[in-house]
Amino acid sequence: MQYQTITKKNIRIMVDRFYSSVLKDDLIADFFIEKLGDEMISDEWQHHLNLLTDFWASMTTADNSYNGTPIKPHLDMQGLNRESFQRWLELFSQTIDKLYEEETANIFKTRGEMIAKNFIKQLKL
Template structure:
């Protein structure tokens, strides 16, 4: 069995992102949402995710933008974020071991919680 190492390069980020989203696309629960929203724009989405994680984990500032707005109108709930996190953790743990791998999981969890909170907030304020 191969010895796992930490995330150290853009190539590692690409491996994480590509592996993760290949599983997301096939997932029965969250896959249809991603596939419908992203449609034929997977290459652009993956490129954006490489830059996002490169900026967060490697502190190489290649991402600019606001990650939340594209998610604001999605038909998703906490259960969708839970499944997203489950796949992210499993993917990260299968590929990497080390402080940056742990940081990736922590950042993903914080982002999922914040996005879920903000989506719920926007839905509730629209109803009132």
């Protein structure tokens, strides 16, 4: 079953599934493992997953629980490049397509592409 609407509950499911796929990816897993470790059950990962759930809720719903600056943690990451962000978008889209109906999925995809472009611009990649 695919979701028609966006809720914080299904955003958390999406975030968990997305980052599970990220940790298995040869191209981008190391960025996350270096910062958070390789076990999503750790306190560091759980904090990150909660933060990202709030972030995506603020990007796709009227939820305003996210309070942060998403670019800041990426500024000191060595090795980030356009290919990294392209792979992030591919994995993100695959996850979204599995969980949401097309119209709803497109909301996430549009915002994900906007975020990736903004990061690339701000990081001067």
